[in-house]
Amino acid sequence: MDYSIESAPLDKLQSDCLVVGVYENQSLDKNAKQLDALTHGLLSRLLGRGDIKAKVGETLFINHTGLAGVERIVLLGFGDKNQLNRKSYRKAIQSLVKLLREAKLKSATAALLDIEVQAADLIWCGRQIVEVIHEGVYQYSATKKIDDKVALTHLAIAANAEQLPLATQALQQGQAIAQGVELAKHLADLPGNICTPTYLAQQAQTLAAHHPDLQCDVLEEADMQALGMGALLGVSRGSRQPAKLISLHYQGADAGVKPIVLIGKGLTFDAGGISLKPGLGMDEMKYDMCGGASVLGVMRMVTELNLKLNIVGLIPASENLPDGDANKPGDILTSMAGKTIEILNTDAEGRLILCDTLTYAERFNPDVVIDMATLTGACIVALGRVPSGLFGNDDALCEDLQRAAEVACDAVWRMPIWDEYQEQLKSNFADLANIGGPDGGSITAACFLANFAKDFRWAHIDIAGTAWRTGANKGATGRPVPLLSQYLINRAG
Ligand code: BES
Ligand code: MN
Ligand code: ZN
Helix, strand or coil: CEEEEECCCHHHCCECCEEEEEECCCEECHHHHHHHHHCCCHHHHHHHCCCCCCCCCCEEEECCCCCCCECCEEEEECCCHHHCCHHHHHHHHHHHHHHHHHCCCCEEEEECCCCCCCCCCHHHHHHHHHHHHHHHHCCCCCCCCCCCCCCCCEEEEECCCCCHHHHHHHHHHHHHHHHHHHHHHHHHHCCCCCCCHHHHHHHHHHHHHCCCCEEEEEECHHHHHHHCCHHHHHHHCCCCCCCEEEEEEEECCCCCCCCEEEEECEEEEECCCCCCCCCCCHHHHHHHHHHHHHHHHHHHHHHHHCCCCEEEEEEEEEEECCCCCCCCCCCEEECCCCCEEECCCCCCCHHHHHHHHHHHHHHHCCCEEEEEECCCHHHHHHHCCCCEEEEECCHHHHHHHHHHHHHHCCCEEECCCCHHHHHHHCCCCCCEECCCCCCCHHHHHHHHHHCCCCCCEEEEEECCCCCEECHHHCEECCCCHHHHHHHHHHHHC
């Protein structure tokens, strides 16, 4: 899929399909008005006839225009002009891409930058067009033959001379974010027998090879042993695939600038270990590496935009499988931080690979540390599949993330990590238990992590409910790449 900016005026435009916006009460957007004049009132006639009410996302396909350059027109509804918010704008673009797919069009021109969206600017609109369309044409094909390939391969965004500079920026950002999301989705959709810890490490190395400011180091199990990462190694004991601790170093700012450290859970398959999960839906545990995939996606975005930031990406990658040598309930592991951990349930493995990675993050003298993890089913019970759970020890950092989430339409909801919950993690035999009982499971998981994040500003994003869709539409979403991208773009200023 490629994208471009079309700066020819509508009367000179060559397009397979020109998309313009309409509002309820038969009102036309600026570009639609112009097109209406060029077509001698065709659009207002169709609106007047009631062919389209222009509710958000409603479309009308016109396959004959009478114009020399424009083959087809799509009228796209944006609802009430005075109530158009970010979500409705995205919803409209989502239904546009559905229509373009169904009509099997190869290319289209979107003249939608004059649509006014509450609390959003032109850059945001342009970016969303790219992000939503890119998402809408994504097709998984790594292990499956596709009969009905999406025809759409080119999208142009119409911008006048005045809009051109911002539109260009929007296109760059939109493409960078969309490619980051695509990478995260692709890796996450791959099966566990292909996407192993070693495979993830190779992907990180490939990414680094493509950019001079990005460097990749991979710690092997022997290195982890030397560092005392007993918690991480405890999880990988039961697996024949060696664990990897992948680190990516991006230097876009002066060497002295403290890095933003991003950590992503890279559990390439979570069977639960000796505390084996039930069989139903267990295939979805290939998605337990979505946090790690998001780190790779974000790194791809950052290198694409050459953001002036220093960023360290850390991905603890392992499988969690039952085995004669796997760790068992009652076993006690010693973490890199020196704290002992009683394993009460081997299925609570994410926090074990993350706690050693949090300790490891200290050596980078981080400005902030943000981890992303498909950590708890309890997070889905608490919040459903709409927002990710946000936890953190620093209000300013959490507020920055909340703001970025809103703009990116990649929602989060803040949850508490009060000291009272630490009671649930007490053990008679170790400094900490790895589970806190049935109550508040996503909170006690975050509280477990908080014990290893005392020396820096830290946020944890539980993406168990948001990183992939379940059911007939099963597939990775690429979240929270949009949120992190927005946060980093904001930080870069
Ligand atoms: N990867 C899972 C969390 C998960 C479950 C994500 C379902 C998405 C959907 C995690 O490793 C896990 O198994 N957590 C346990 C924790 C429990 C044993 C305290 C869970 O959520 O059941
Ligand atoms: Mn688990
Ligand atoms: Zn897991």
